[in-house]
Amino acid sequence: MKGNSLSQVYYRPIEAAIRWAGLLRFQHEIVAAIIDSRHLAVTLNCPRCDELRLYIDRIYDAIYHGELPYGQNGITIDDKSLWDSPDLTIRHVDLKRWMLNHYSGQRPAFLFSRGERIAHPVITLEAGNALLVEREALKSQLEQCRSQLRALQEQRKKHDQAPPACTLCPLSDRAEATYLHIIGAMLTLMLGRSPSGTPYSSFNSQEAIASALIAHHGHLMGITERTLQAKFAQARRKLQSAVS
Template structure:
């Protein structure tokens, strides 16, 4: 049965997780009078000790947010675990991340149909992937800026820059070729490996980069899959030609 508590002490959560609510008074008495003696006094319930230690270890390691009498928990302080407190949503989130296949009845309803819902674990994983992609995109932007400054300072010269444009204001063929070469260099860098043979990025191939861009920026004009595939292919071809010159 789902619990409607807003918070739990570690021993409370361990008791409910072990389905020992009927013995709560007896267990709490032992925990308060003989801290750390659960396994000794209740050998018939080994999961009680195991679950209590899992929860406390998660708090100590910073994996499960908790407080001590409403304040932060100092890992070096010898505070009594009986006064640690865990918020209901934090406990649910920890279970979803750490034990996604376990759904304790006191936290998760087994009557509701969630077959069409995205689990919290999947949501957190997708969010983490999105954060990685955003960081990678920012890194690519910085790399492009650095390459532009180091390899093409002439673009900053207004006289030369003016020559790269046609009368209609469109980039000339030379300027377009330069941009293709820069994009090709970025692709080669992103999809390449270090001297030790390690990938330089999380992207395995060009298709992965295209998928990431179209997913993160679905409404930006010019960033359709068809356009990116065509432009990237052209950039890699121009870059390969430039390397043979």
């Protein structure tokens, strides 16, 4: 079957490869440059030539190894004499099934509907690597926040254990603002999400953070539901006023 429509009932291997590579607008030039049933001219001048050659080779390789049914004029026939014939064709449904089994990460538009492509988005190697890099960066940021939290907890522990005379020493406005900024920033980060939508931590609410602190450190002075909620609210207001 010849034609310029994107999806057809069946395709010649070159027609399927052209659509797979997204080069349908160059189909006339590509078909005119065919040397035989499966080889293109070396001097073919169109975008992504190497990608197109790879797709042709993949299709024929699948045919040779019995992975992809083929035939003539849309009729499935297991006849090896057709391998080198320009009349060799592949049915749309067989090609789609083969791609799902062997190239499940790809969803070319001529085989898959828009809904299918949205439901199963293609993640390229580059995008996957970018997500991994982002994940490692977020893990590093989260560990920094945990280290800061542990440092604050240690400072508070030392403060609670200090001699009574020390309690008479007032906390300077600058020091208090610093602590509130740190607490507010950590709360915002721990409850936030990355640009890709990944949560920075397993906590989904301020109450969950307070509950975890009470569960682990409820024996310390100040680690109570009422005090934590008051300090959290104060810290977030302080942070908001600083960034406004």
